[in-house]
Amino acid sequence: xxxxxxxxxxxxxxxxxxxxxxxxxxxxxxxxxxxxxxxxxxxxxxxxxxxxxxxxxxxxxxxxxxxxxxxxxxxxxxxxxxxxxxxxxxxxxxxxxxxxxxxxxxxxxxxxxxxxxxxxxxxxxxxxxxxxxxxxxxxxxxxxxxxxxxxxxxxxxxxxxxxxxxxxxxxxxxxxxxxxxxxxxxxxxxxxxxxxxxxxxxxxxxxxxxxxxxxxxxxxxxxxxxxxxxxxxxxxxxxxxxxxxxxxxxxxxxxxxxxxxxxxxxxxxxxxxxxxxxxxxxxxxxxxxxxxxxxxxxxxxxxxxxxxxxxxxxxxxxxxxxxxxxxxxxxxxxxxxxxxxxxxxxxxxxxxxxxxxxxxxxxxxxxxxxxxxxxxxxxxx
Numbered sequence: 001x002x003x004x005x006x007x008x009x010x011x012x013x014x015x016x017x018x019x020x021x022x023x024x025x026x027x028x029x030x031x032x033x034x035x036x037x038x039x040x041x042x043x044x045x046x047x048x049x050x051x052x053x054x055x056x057x058x059x060x061x062x063x064x065x066x067x068x069x070x071x072x073x074x075x076x077x078x079x080x081x082x083x084x085x086x087x088x089x090x091x092x093x094x095x096x097x098x099x100x101x102x103x104x105x106x107x108x109x110x111x112x113x114x115x116x117x118x119x120x121x122x123x124x125x126x127x128x129x130x131x132x133x134x135x136x137x138x139x140x141x142x143x144x145x146x147x148x149x150x151x152x153x154x155x156x157x158x159x160x161x162x163x164x165x166x167x168x169x170x171x172x173x174x175x176x177x178x179x180x181x182x183x184x185x186x187x188x189x190x191x192x193x194x195x196x197x198x199x200x201x202x203x204x205x206x207x208x209x210x211x212x213x214x215x216x217x218x219x220x221x222x223x224x225x226x227x228x229x230x231x232x233x234x235x236x237x238x239x240x241x242x243x244x245x246x247x248x249x250x251x252x253x254x255x256x257x258x259x260x261x262x263x264x265x266x267x268x269x270x271x272x273x274x275x276x277x278x279x280x281x282x283x284x285x286x287x288x289x290x291x292x293x294x295x296x297x298x299x300x301x302x303x304x305x306x307x308x309x310x311x312x313x314x315x316x317x318x319x320x321x322x323x324x325x326x327x328x329x330x331x332x333x334x335x336x337x338x339x340x341x342x343x344x345x346x347x348x349x350x351x352x353x354x355x356x357x358x359x360x361x362x363x364x365x366x367x368x369x370x371x372x373x374x375x376x377x378x379x380x381x
Contacts, residue, residue, distance in 0.1 A: 033067045047075040047104035047129065073102035073127075076118070082107065083114030086121045102127040111149045119153040126159050126185075132167035151178050162188040170194050176228040180211055188216040192245065195224035209234035216241045221248030221274070226257040239266035239289050247273040255279035262286035269294035271321050276302035285311055294319040297333060297352070304334045308341040315343055319350040319381075327358050339370045348377040356380055 028036075037057055044050050050073065058068035071094070076082045082105055089097035100122040107115050107130075115130075130150065151171075155178055163186060165179065171193050180186065189211070212234040219225055221244050242265050248254035256279055265287045273296040274280055281303070284293070290312055297320050300307070309315060318338075324330040339349065349371060356364060371378035 028063070030063070030067060033064055037067060047073060047102060048077070048106075051075045071096045071099045074100060075104040075106075077106045079107045079109045079112030079114040081114070082112065082118040086114065086118040089118075089121045097121040098124050100125055104129040104131075106131045106133065108133050113149075116149050116153045119150070119157065123157065124159055125157055127162040128154070128157065128160055129162075129164035130154075130166070131164075148175070151175050154179060155181075158182070159185055161185050164188075164190040166190070166192045170196050172196050173198065173224070173228040176225065177232065180229065180232045183211050185213060186211050187213050188218075189214060190216075190218035191225060191229065192218075192220045193225065194220075194222055195228050197224050212237075214240060218243040218245070220244075220246045221252070221254050221272075222246070223248070223252040223254050223257070226254050230257055230261070233261070236261065236264040239264050241265070241267035241269075243269040243271070244274070245270075245272050247275065250275045250277040250279070255283045259283055259286060263288050265290050267292040267294075269319075270296055270299060272296060273298045273322070276306070281307065284309075287312060289314055291315065292317040292319065294321060296320075297322040297324060297330065300335070300338060301332050304332060304337065307338065309338070310341050310343050313343050313345060315346060317348040317350070318342075318346070321352060323352065324354050324358055330355055330358050336366045336370050339367070339374065342374070344374075346374070346376050348379065350379045350381045353380045 037054070040053055040057065041050050044053065054068045054070060058065040074085055076085055086097075089100070101124070103118070103122050103125045105115055105118065109115070109132075119125075119128075132150075160183060163179065163183070173195060176191070176195060179191075180189070209232060211232055214233060214236075215238075217233075217240060219229065242258070242261070244254070244258070255277070259279075259282060262283055263286060266289060268284075268287060268290055271294060276299060280299075284307070287293075288311075291314055293309075293312075293315060295318070300320055309318075320333075320335070333355075335349075335351070349367075351367075368378060
């Protein structure tokens with residue numbers, strides 16, 4: 001962002017009051033202000049919240065304004081905002097477009113020209129997040145896929161390490177392929193979308209796996225998405241973390257498609273539930289290298305007397321999530337039974353704090369006693 005001259009006082013009541021040169025904020029060294037801003041942003045991952053924090057910080061004084069500007073990360077919430085930012089970057093004499101590393105885009109236009117122009121202006125972006133919120137559901141096949149212009153522009157961004165595609169748009173298998181093909185640097189992939197089921201069975205050749213560096217996969221429990229995406233993932237040489245959202249149907253086949261990847265999973269989460277089935281049981285028990293399991297409390301209830309996790313010798317942490325709103329919701333959870341079937345190397349159990357309010361004192365003490373007896377940490381979250 002180009003440095004602007006200090007504002008001059010005007011008669012308007014909305015003008016920001018200028019800090020005097022000897023004010024506490026203006027007197028702080030630049031390095032100190034930079035550290036304060038870094039600490040404020042340290043635990044904030046949302047690009048839009050980070051941008052809001054920068055803007056608030058810049059209003060303190062002109063010195064803070066000069067520190068808050070970031071030429072490497074931007075967040076826009078509409079296609080028109082994307083177009084304005086693209087124009088600004090292209091007109092910059094400092095080649096700001098080439099410096100952008102993080103770009104977050106929200107748009108209601110699934111083929112917005114402003115979004116396409118912005119992607120074309122930021123060829124070196126490493127973290128790309130696109131959220132398409134469309135009020136309509138459009139279905140199309142072939143190269144005329146929903147949002148195709150955006151995906152075509154994404155194909156030229158070869159340095160992406162973090163790719164997030166969110167929203168309610170329907171996309172085709174071809175679009176999924178275009179998003180991940182030749183992504184040798186991709187380490188983090190999050191796709192929450194619905195993939196259209198092919199209208200007819202076409203000749204299909206298995207793609208050459210091309211995502212070799214992936215360390216984190218976060219997908220919705222859509223079987224067509226799994227079918228379209230998983231063949232592109234290279235055989236894993238190291239472990240990775242896996243999150244599956246939106247409760248896959250038990251007969252959808254998602255669990256079976258993920259089964260070959262199970263031995264390479266280091267952290268697994270099913271935070272939105274997953275109807276218990278023999279396939280899910282096989283998937284969990286084949287995660288021989290899993291370190292952390294995060295499961296919705298409904299899974300624990302459904303798997304009572306069936307799910308024994310002691311074969312998972314590397315399991316160190318179990319996190320049970322999901323808001324129980326009544327005693328009936330958490331009835332039959334039988335956490336103490338589950339804890340009696342864990343590896344002796346288990347270290348930590350995390351439970352939602354709502355359970356502490358719904359359980360009886362006796363139920364809480366049973367779990368606490370089991371934790372003390374087995375010498376692992378028990379944490380309310």
